Amino acid sequence: MREENIxxxxxxxxxxxxxxxxxxxxxxxxxxxDPIAGTNQGADNFRAFLxxxxxSINDARVIxxxxxxxxxxxxxxxxxVFGIISILExxxxxxxxxxxxxxxxxxxxxxxxx
Numbered sequence: 001m002r003e004e005n006i007x008x009x010x011x012x013x014x015x016x017x018x019x020x021x022x023x024x025x026x027x028x029x030x031x032x033x034d035p036i037a038g039t040n041q042g043a044d045n046f047r048a049f050l051x052x053x054x055x056s057i058n059d060a061r062v063i064x065x066x067x068x069x070x071x072x073x074x075x076x077x078x079x080x081v082f083g084i085i086s087i088l089e090x091x092x093x094x095x096x097x098x099x100x101x102x103x104x105x106x107x108x109x110x111x112x113x114x
Contacts, residue, residue, distance in 0.1 A: 002067045005093040009072045010062060012091075012098055016078065017060040021047045027097040034103035036110065046101070053110075056080040070094055082109040 008025050015024035026043040033039045037049045059079040063086075066073045072091045077084050085105055092100035 001070075004096065005070065005072050005091075006065050006067055008093045008096055008098060009065065009074050009091050012101075013060050013062055013074070013076055016050070016054070016057055019054040019057060021050060021054070025097050027094070027099040030097075030099055030101065032101045032103075034101075035105060035107040053080075056082060085109060 012024045012026070015021050024047075026046060028043050029041065030043045030046055031039075031041045032046050032049075037046075040046070040049070057078055057080045061077055061079075063075040063077060065075075070092050072093060073088065074091065075086070075088050077086050079085075087103055087105040089101060089103040091098050091102075
């Protein structure tokens with residue numbers, strides 16, 4: 001299960017890199033939180049939020065994963081017009097789909113504040 005869950009998360013990060021969220025294995029009832037989106041739910045809402053950022057992404061790369069049971073915590077970087085944003089995100093993966101995504105990063109570069 002560990003390797004399958006990591007592959008699911010890596011498919012999501014690859015979808016960001018490819019700027020094609022149809023490749024992201026998201027559950028319809030996904031719950032998500034991050035410093036810009038706040039707390040919300042639904043894969044369609046998550047995709048709508050991310051769509052606004054896709055044009056600004058040049059690259060996304062995984063630094064490391066920590067996996068326990070259905071949880072994968074991934075440290076990754078997104079490189080784009082805002083510079084390199086380091087992100088730590090906790091995912092819950094069930095049945096090959098991401099059901100929860102809780103992102104942690106410093107939003108100041110994106111929001112234009114220091």
